[in-house]
Amino acid sequence: MTWALAPAILATLYAFAQDAPISKPSVTLQPPEIATIYRGHSGTVQLQFRIASGFHINSNRPKQEYLKKTELKLDAPTDMVIERVTYPDGEDRSFPFAPDEKLNVYSGDFAIAVKVRPLKAVLPVKYAIHGRLNYQACDNAVCYPPKQLPVSFDVKIAKSAGEHHRRNPPQSPHG
Amino acid sequence: MKRDPVILIVVALVISIMLVFGIQKARNSSGQQGAGKLQGQPAPDFSLASLDGKTLKLSDYRGKAVLLNFWATWCEPCKIEMPWFADLQKKYEAQGLQVLGVAMDDATPKEIAEFAQKLGVNYPILVGKEEVGTRYGGVQYLPSTFYISRDGKIIDRVFGLVSRSEIESNVQKALAQQGQVAEK
Numbered sequence: 001m002t003w004a005l006a007p008a009i010l011a012t013l014y015a016f017a018q019d020a021p022i023s024k025p026s027v028t029l030q031p032p033e034i035a036t037i038y039r040g041h042s043g044t045v046q047l048q049f050r051i052a053s054g055f056h057i058n059s060n061r062p063k064q065e066y067l068k069k070t071e072l073k074l075d076a077p078t079d080m081v082i083e084r085v086t087y088p089d090g091e092d093r094s095f096p097f098a099p100d101e102k103l104n105v106y107s108g109d110f111a112i113a114v115k116v117r118p119l120k121a122v123l124p125v126k127y128a129i130h131g132r133l134n135y136q137a138c139d140n141a142v143c144y145p146p147k148q149l150p151v152s153f154d155v156k157i158a159k160s161a162g163e164h165h166r167r168n169p170p171q172s173p174h175g
Numbered sequence: 176m177k178r179d180p181v182i183l184i185v186v187a188l189v190i191s192i193m194l195v196f197g198i199q200k201a202r203n204s205s206g207q208q209g210a211g212k213l214q215g216q217p218a219p220d221f222s223l224a225s226l227d228g229k230t231l232k233l234s235d236y237r238g239k240a241v242l243l244n245f246w247a248t249w250c251e252p253c254k255i256e257m258p259w260f261a262d263l264q265k266k267y268e269a270q271g272l273q274v275l276g277v278a279m280d281d282a283t284p285k286e287i288a289e290f291a292q293k294l295g296v297n298y299p300i301l302v303g304k305e306e307v308g309t310r311y312g313g314v315q316y317l318p319s320t321f322y323i324s325r326d327g328k329i330i331d332r333v334f335g336l337v338s339r340s341e342i343e344s345n346v347q348k349a350l351a352q353q354g355q356v357a358e359k
Binding site: 064066067068095097098101103136138141142143144145146 | 247248249250251252253254255279281282286290315316317318334335336337
């Protein structure tokens with residue numbers, strides 16, 4: 001029975017192979033963990049992205065001036081400061097379309113670190129930070145128009161231990 | 176119960192055919208495959224501004240074989256073939272070839288012109304519009320190249336970078352189509 005199905009399997013594989021250039025590049029954000037950050041202090045959130053197999057995107061620092069860099073744009077809520085966005089180093093790779101040229105790219109999984117600092121006055125609750133990842137993908141022969149991936153993650157703002165201390169100051173000997 | 180292997184093979188073949196047709200149908204429903212349907216059809220006419228400020232129409236080139244290349248400054252594979260197109264333009268110009276580049280870009284015309292100049296482009300570059308891409312089946316991949324015969328029909332389209340020899344062979348095919356005498 002198994003061998004009889006061989007033509008079906010082969011035909012399916014052939015059809016999918018033919019279909020390969022039709023597949024679309026995808027970059028996805030892996031569900032981020034909720035980071036707890038003390039108000040008035042900085043904390044870092046790691047955002048893990050995954051690029052579909054067979055595709056690459058330019059790094060944040062592509063070597064060629066005309067290439068579209070990967071960039072995370074965030075809209076910080078009021079009283080929340082995005083202090084820094086740290087991108088990983090890309091990988092220098094050459095591709096069949098330009099074997100003598102190295103491109104600085106991301107492929108597979110990569111992480112972007114976002115340093116967030118809630119102001120001291122912010123309420124100690126959960127906040128959602130929204131934004132978008134701008135990227136432009138190619139495979140070994142074709143490039144796809146620049147895209148935006150919506151990005152969203154939560155941070156939980158907590159009171160620091162020092163704040164509790166300040167809220168309950170020792171009584172004044174004159175009080 | 177013993178199964179007849181012939182019946183099993185027939186069943187497997189039927190499944191194969193259904194799968195292949197199903198996938199083909201799915202592929203044909205995608206936008207880019209709309210470009211495939213254009214093969215053998217008259218190339219949709221358009222009017223676009225060139226980098227030197229002129230307005231060019233595809234139909235102005237009726238009688239010539241046209242290599243219509245959609246590209247962008249951010250497209251690395253496009254950079255590889257553009258100098259080839261420039262060479263082919265030079266080589267086959269006397270025979271009636273006209274290469275036209277359509278920049279599907281958000282760069283400024285000045286940036287596009289500088290980019291093209293660096294690559295030695297010797298053919299008109301037009302500033303693309305999405306609407307024109309849509310008429311060509313939706314240009315979802317770059318480079319996308321259409322080969323148009325002298326009588327204005329799309330004889331082939333190629334997505335992605337291919338070898339220079341394949342490009343030249345397509346140019347020769349487009350030139351071989353007999354059509355009306357070049358007007359331009």
